[in-house]
Amino acid sequence: MRSSVLAAGVIGIAVMAAVDEIVFHQVLGWHHFYDRSTLTIGLLSDGLLHAAELVALVGGFAWYADLRRRRVMGTVAGWGGFLTGAGLFQLFDGFVDHKILRLHQVRYGVNLLIYDVLWNIAGGLLVLVGLTLVWRVRSHAHSREP
Amino acid sequence: MHTLVSPDHVGRESGSPGLGVFPLVLVGLLAVAYLVAAVHDKRRWSHRRTAAWLVGCCSLAVAVSLMFGDGTSGVRLHMTQHLLFGMVAPLGLVLGAPVTLLLRISPPRVRRTMSRLLRSRPLHVLSHPAVAGLLSTGTLYLILLTPLYSAAENHQLLHHSLHLHYLAAGYLFTWSICGPDPAPRRPSVRVRTTALILAGAAHAVLAKLMYAQADGRGAELTGDDAAAVRTAAKLMYYGGDVVELLLALALFVTWYHHRSRLAVPAVGKARPRAGSRSKDREQRRPGRTSPAPYHPRRPLGDDH
Numbered sequence: 001m002r003s004s005v006l007a008a009g010v011i012g013i014a015v016m017a018a019v020d021e022i023v024f025h026q027v028l029g030w031h032h033f034y035d036r037s038t039l040t041i042g043l044l045s046d047g048l049l050h051a052a053e054l055v056a057l058v059g060g061f062a063w064y065a066d067l068r069r070r071r072v073m074g075t076v077a078g079w080g081g082f083l084t085g086a087g088l089f090q091l092f093d094g095f096v097d098h099k100i101l102r103l104h105q106v107r108y109g110v111n112l113l114i115y116d117v118l119w120n121i122a123g124g125l126l127v128l129v130g131l132t133l134v135w136r137v138r139s140h141a142h143s144r145e146p
Numbered sequence: 147m148h149t150l151v152s153p154d155h156v157g158r159e160s161g162s163p164g165l166g167v168f169p170l171v172l173v174g175l176l177a178v179a180y181l182v183a184a185v186h187d188k189r190r191w192s193h194r195r196t197a198a199w200l201v202g203c204c205s206l207a208v209a210v211s212l213m214f215g216d217g218t219s220g221v222r223l224h225m226t227q228h229l230l231f232g233m234v235a236p237l238g239l240v241l242g243a244p245v246t247l248l249l250r251i252s253p254p255r256v257r258r259t260m261s262r263l264l265r266s267r268p269l270h271v272l273s274h275p276a277v278a279g280l281l282s283t284g285t286l287y288l289i290l291l292t293p294l295y296s297a298a299e300n301h302q303l304l305h306h307s308l309h310l311h312y313l314a315a316g317y318l319f320t321w322s323i324c325g326p327d328p329a330p331r332r333p334s335v336r337v338r339t340t341a342l343i344l345a346g347a348a349h350a351v352l353a354k355l356m357y358a359q360a361d362g363r364g365a366e367l368t369g370d371d372a373a374a375v376r377t378a379a380k381l382m383y384y385g386g387d388v389v390e391l392l393l394a395l396a397l398f399v400t401w402y403h404h405r406s407r408l409a410v411p412a413v414g415k416a417r418p419r420a421g422s423r424s425k426d427r428e429q430r431r432p433g434r435t436s437p438a439p440y441h442p443r444r445p446l447g448d449d450h
Contacts, residue, residue: 043354044347051346054387055339055394062398066405 001141004074005081005134007067010060012085012130017053020093045096080133087126094120169210177203180244186251195243195326202238205230209309220370224295225378225385232282232312233320233389240320241396245327265330275333275341278322282315283345287352296367319345324396335401342397346390353383 067073094116180199184191209230212223245264249257263269271277289295289308298304321327323338332338357379360372370378 043351043358047347047349047351047354048343050350050387051343051390054346054390055343058391058394058398059339062402066402069406 001074001077001137003063003067004072004077005084007060007063007073008078008081009085009088010056011064012082012087013089014053014057014060014085015082016086016089017049017093018057020089021050021053074137076133077137080130080135080137083126083130084134085130087123087128087130090123090126091120094123169213170207173203173206173210176206180242180247183247183251187247189250191247191250195241195247198238199242199244200238202235202240202242205235205238206313209235220299221295221374221378222370222381224299225381227309228286228312229381229385229389231309232316233385235313236316236320237389237392237396239317240325240327243326249328261328264328270331273318273322273329275319275322275338278315278319279341279345279348282312282319283348283352285311285315286349290352290356291363291367293367320393323393324400326400335397338397342390342393346386349386349390350383353379353386356382 064073064078177200180203181196184196209227212227212230245260249260252260272281289298298308321329322332323342357376360375360379
């Protein structure tokens with residue numbers, strides 16, 4: 001169960017990061033490739049995150065495929081891990097990237113506060129639902145064991 | 147300032163007068179030699195490997211013919227060539243597993259020499275992902291953030307050696323990350339994954355640095371206008387992504403097949419994120435009773 005959660009969590013993080021890049025950067029054009037207020041440390045962290053995201057996407061799916069093949073992949077635990085990973089990334093992006101490192105903002109030329117709040121609430125909800133699923137599978141497993 | 151020659155001029159003339167079609171002939175020879183070797187292999191050489199090698203040769207040919215120029219100029223051209231020479235072509239060539247093919251068709255004496263070479267200490271050091279990463283991505287910083295780039299644009303010999311360097315370093319790095327060829331004492335999948343992430347990050351950061359400095363130092367160093375530098379930087383960023391994705395695919399697909407082949411999985415485990423030891427056991431235990439096919443003696447280099 002533990003590797004199910006972790007493998008799906010890795011996929012969740014990577015998928016959320018990819019969605020962020022594709023939808024907000026490319027499709028909507030809200031985020032910018034580079035905005036002038038970016039700090040050098042921001043560039044570094046962004047590069048690292050971006051590279052890790054791509055590798056995590058492939059690695060996560062390979063891991064998932066391996067677990068499936070050996071029939072040890074738990075579906076509910078997997079969804080729990082996936083949602084938790086996705087939400088954690090959303091929160092990380094919302095707080096660390098947007099606010100602390102000021103890499104880029106959610107949107108430009110509008111009142112940011114509401115966007116920021118919505119962004120982080122969405123992330124928080126994902127984590128909450130994900131953790132609930134994981135917790136339920138865990139307690140279920142424990143109640144069966146003894 | 148390093149604006150000595152107009153970029154158009156360099157783009158058109160850097161390839162043709164120096165070497166003519168010689169590099170193209172060389173690429174053609176590489177392809178033909180491989181095909182001949184593949185036909186000579188008695189144990190039926192994999193078609194996929196052959197296809198990979200030919201794709202590599204094609205990207206080399208495209209990169210070489212770009213030198214003859216069609217108006218794309220300066221730093222954009224250089225970046226396209228960097229991507230082709232240093233990243234796309236090596237991936238195809240490495241996945242073609244030329245060393246395995248050579249080992250298969252050569253007489254025992256040559257084989258012994260080759261395996262001694264493969265076991266040699268300097269090669270291990272050189273082909274360690276960290277060293278290979280420094281040599282390939284690391285030297286990019288040296289080239290693009292110093293006057294070396296504009297010097298190469300004005301110097302035939304330096305220009306060509308830069309391309310050769312891209313190819314050699316790219317091959318080395320690709321080989322160290324996901325090469326199907328035999329590599330004794332190759333570092334674990336975890337080490338290779340880390341190296342891939344770090345190299346990818348360094349590549350992306352350099353691209354953004356170029357973008358950020360396009361107006362000032364970037365234009366000064368390349369002798370190109372800021373818009374061209376920005377285009378080149380974006381090309382580098384997104385091109386780098388595509389290749390990183392392909393490298394990761396090659397690495398993990400190999401890992402996936404490798405696990406199915408191990409009766410007692412012990413060697414490579416790919417976990418992009420850190421985990422605890424107990425999970426290892428949890429992962430390994432079902433592996434022994436795995437329904438997956440077990441091939442004790444699959445020929446080398448057939449895992450894609």
